[in-house]
Amino acid sequence: MIATLQRYWRTGVLVLFAGGVLFLALGGYLAPVVQLASTPVIAAQRWLATRYLAVYQAINSPQDMAALRQRSALLEDENARLRSQVIELSEQLKDSQFKDELLGFARNRPEDTYVGATVIGRDPSPFLHYVIIDKGSDDGLQHGMPVVTAQGLVGRIDAVIANAARVQLITDPGSAVNVQLAASRTEAMLTGSLTGDVTVDMVPQDASLKPGDIILTSALGGTFPANILVGQVVSVRKLETELFQSAAIQPAVDFTSLRVVLVVVDFAPVDISPLIPPSNP
Amino acid sequence: MFSALLGIPMMLLVVMLQTVVVRSLPLLQGSADLVMVVIIAWSLQERVEVNYTWAIIGGLLVGLVSSVPWYVPVTAYLLVNGIANFLRRQAWQTPILAMILTTLVGSIISLGLQWAVLQVQGIPLPWLESFNLVLLPTTFLNLLLSLPVYALITDMAGSVYPEEVVV
Numbered sequence: 001m002i003a004t005l006q007r008y009w010r011t012g013v014l015v016l017f018a019g020g021v022l023f024l025a026l027g028g029y030l031a032p033v034v035q036l037a038s039t040p041v042i043a044a045q046r047w048l049a050t051r052y053l054a055v056y057q058a059i060n061s062p063q064d065m066a067a068l069r070q071r072s073a074l075l076e077d078e079n080a081r082l083r084s085q086v087i088e089l090s091e092q093l094k095d096s097q098f099k100d101e102l103l104g105f106a107r108n109r110p111e112d113t114y115v116g117a118t119v120i121g122r123d124p125s126p127f128l129h130y131v132i133i134d135k136g137s138d139d140g141l142q143h144g145m146p147v148v149t150a151q152g153l154v155g156r157i158d159a160v161i162a163n164a165a166r167v168q169l170i171t172d173p174g175s176a177v178n179v180q181l182a183a184s185r186t187e188a189m190l191t192g193s194l195t196g197d198v199t200v201d202m203v204p205q206d207a208s209l210k211p212g213d214i215i216l217t218s219a220l221g222g223t224f225p226a227n228i229l230v231g232q233v234v235s236v237r238k239l240e241t242e243l244f245q246s247a248a249i250q251p252a253v254d255f256t257s258l259r260v261v262l263v264v265v266d267f268a269p270v271d272i273s274p275l276i277p278p279s280n281p
Numbered sequence: 282m283f284s285a286l287l288g289i290p291m292m293l294l295v296v297m298l299q300t301v302v303v304r305s306l307p308l309l310q311g312s313a314d315l316v317m318v319v320i321i322a323w324s325l326q327e328r329v330e331v332n333y334t335w336a337i338i339g340g341l342l343v344g345l346v347s348s349v350p351w352y353v354p355v356t357a358y359l360l361v362n363g364i365a366n367f368l369r370r371q372a373w374q375t376p377i378l379a380m381i382l383t384t385l386v387g388s389i390i391s392l393g394l395q396w397a398v399l400q401v402q403g404i405p406l407p408w409l410e411s412f413n414l415v416l417l418p419t420t421f422l423n424l425l426l427s428l429p430v431y432a433l434i435t436d437m438a439g440s441v442y443p444e445e446v447v448v
Contacts, residue, residue, distance in 0.1 A: 124316070125349045127395055
């Protein structure tokens with residue numbers, strides 16, 4: 001019995017100690033001791049964790065930067081693509097608005113047949129005012145056909161090949177168009193100039209001509225259909241010593257931004273040159 | 282032969298640029314003559330032996346597109362080519378000077394010829410307006426274009442006709 005007690009008393013003491021400690025812990029009596037013991041451990045762990053995080057970021061952050069830069073470049077590309085798409089769509093919108101205007105013009109003049117054409121170039125010579133359009137004899141275009149826009153008269157076809165044509169603008173120095181004053185139906189002659197300014201000449205002195213008057217085409221001479229808007233009188237030049245009065249005209253068409261035009265394909269110009277008597281020497 | 286073969290696509294491209302881009306960038310009533318400037322720059326290249334083909338091709342293409350009679354640009358560009366060849370022999374050490382001088386004289390010849398022929402055709406072109414609003418700005422624009430075009434054409438001629446190395 002004594003031998004058995006001597007053998008197990010240490011174990012019993014240990015069990016009693018453990019039970020006591022457990023009892024104290026469950027009772028909350030060991031909290032200050034645990035806190036005192038854990039504080040340096042936690043501080044050490046925090047220090048280690050902070051240093052580890054710093055090292056981890058130092059190792060991994062260049063990859064993140066590269067990924068961010070790549071992402072940024074992708075977004076910039078996307079942005080540029082969308083911007084160009086916006087520009088393209090706004091151009092298409094302008095084109096469609098312009099075509100709508102042309103369509104409206106064509107509907108208002110159902111007696112004529114039109115072919116739409118895009119302006120693709122200008123005459124290389126700075127002395128002349130011609131444009132090149134992308135429709136030609138394959139589309140039914142012929143020499144002399146009138147060219148218009150929704151705003152008014154542009155000019156007439158000067159030369160044609162299979163898939164392109166050259167148009168002489170009314171601003172060309174060699175251009176001469178028979179016109180009439182809308183109010184009084186007085187006939188006159190519209191001429192272009194080197195500077196692109198348009199003038200009405202050959203207006204009789206007794207005719208009423210004042211700023212704001214509307215100028216329309218005249219059927220005289222057979223080169224243009226009648227009553228197409230040409231422009232508006234800006235200023236009048238009237239001298240008693242001259243046979244005729246003249247006026248500067250603001251054309252209805254903006255020739256600097258000419259992009260799409262309509263060719264009147266069912267109008268056949270009349271060649272009256274055989275009827276003109278030859279000039280005597 | 283090679284110069285002529287190269288001249289056809291090159292002049293087509295230049296004439297397209299002239300009608301679409303250059304003519305849309307006027308100064309007063311004038312605009313640069315890119316075709317003429319390219320012809321001058323090509324004519325001044327030392328390694329190019331037969332250089333009048335570009336003048337003929339360019340002149341014919343401009344004559345086809347323009348309302349000016351076809352023989353006007355052909356004659357003008359051939360004259361300009363002749364002047365460039367003459368100056369290349371006289372001032373061979375200063376090609377930039379020859380380029381500027383030929384552009385100046387070429388602009389006057391080309392526009393003067395156009396003006397004279399159009400006048401004969403009955404197109405009213407007042408000479409003072411033509412001089413102030415067309416000739417002066419066009420010459421100025423041609424001179425502005427001459428140096429970059431010369432640099433480009435020299436690079437192109439260098440790649441087309443590489444320098445022979447004597448071993």
